[in-house]
Each structure stands twice: as structure tokens, then as C-alpha cells.
Amino acid sequence: MTGDPGLQPERTRLAWRRTLLALTVVTVLTVRLALSGDAVGAVLAGVAIAGWAAALALCWRRAVGSGPMRDTSRTMPVVALAAVGQAAVGVLLTVRGVW
């Protein structure tokens, strides 16, 4: 050991917090784009918020918990899926606006 066993988990938690913060900003942008006044937009805004909340709930312990983080976990595909979901909602909203 090189003497930094505590800092590795801390750096990783901080990286998680930055990532969840970025996901939050993206969600705000998605919701802003979705709320153009009609029902379909409102539903898609709901989907975006639900995906954000689910990702936050599932990754929260990894981002702000304490103690060791030795296990590999599902949080990686979950948070990536949330990002892809925001992109998909964005594509739907953009393509819908063309028609």
C-alpha cells in the first residue's frame, strides 16, 4: 500500500457526485425542452424526471455513503442508462418538433 487507502474511495465518491450533478443539469435542460405546453411534452418531462430520480436513488449510496467501496456494482450501467434515456427523450422531442 502506498498510504492512500482512504483517498481512493473519496476521489471516486467525488467523481460520482460530479457525474450526478451533470445528470441533474441535463435533466433540467430536458424538462425545459419538454415543457412546450402540450400533453405529450408534459409526459416526456415526467419520464425524464422519473429516470433522473431513479438513477439518483440507485447511485446515492455510492456517491455519498461512507466506508469501503470494494464491490463492483450495478450503478455503472444504471447511471449510463439514465444518460441514454435523457438523450432519447431529447431526440424524441427534437424530431417531434420537426413534424
Next chain:
Amino acid sequence: MWETVRRWFDPRELRSVGSTPDYRFSLANERTFLAWLRTGLALVAGGLAAAQFLPPLPLAHLREAIAVALLLLGGTVAVRAVDHWARTERAIRLGEELPASRFPAVLALAVGLGALLLVVAVLVRAVGGQ
């Protein structure tokens, strides 16, 4: 392909191969994944911003095309980040060479080319507007 996706969501499967490495390697791999994911999220944010903050462009639907291209690129970066993270984790556990990838180079070229096209578009408009 679905088998691969299923494996991403099954941490036991990943832990079943090889031996558990020094946890610092796993955490470094995790942070690399998170950095890639933020890169993807930045592209998605760029697409969402283009869709709602750009004025309508002279070419029909160009604004929407830019937005969709950025959103798709961001989504691709996110999916590829998970795949690369899982393959790297597997390689670390098995003591193999880390997976090599062309993706960073391709992404850099795509972003560079996109920026160049925008510079040309801005210059053409500045000259044409005189």
C-alpha cells in the same frame, strides 16, 4: 448482444471471473468510466441546448439535425463507457492486457470536424452578411 447487456447489470457475473484485484485498480476504472459518462452527458447537454437555444438556421431543420447528432453521439459515448468499463474490469481480474480502443481517436476526430464545420459556417455567414 443482449447477453452482453444483461451482464452489465449482473455484478456477480463480473465477479465470477479471475481474482479480485487491488481495489484501487477497480476504483480507478470506475472513475475513468465516470469521466467518460460526463463526456457523454456534456454532448447530450450540447444537443439539448442546440434544440432550444439556437435560433432557426437558414437551412431547413439544420438546428434539429445538429441537436440530434449531438444527442446520438452523447448516447453512444455513454453506452460505450459501460462496455469499456466492463471489459477493462474483466481484463484486470484476469490479469490480461487492458482492452485497446479506437473510440477516443474517432470521437476526437468527429468533435474536431464538427467544430471546423461550425467555424466555416460562421465565417461564411459573416462574409455573406456584409
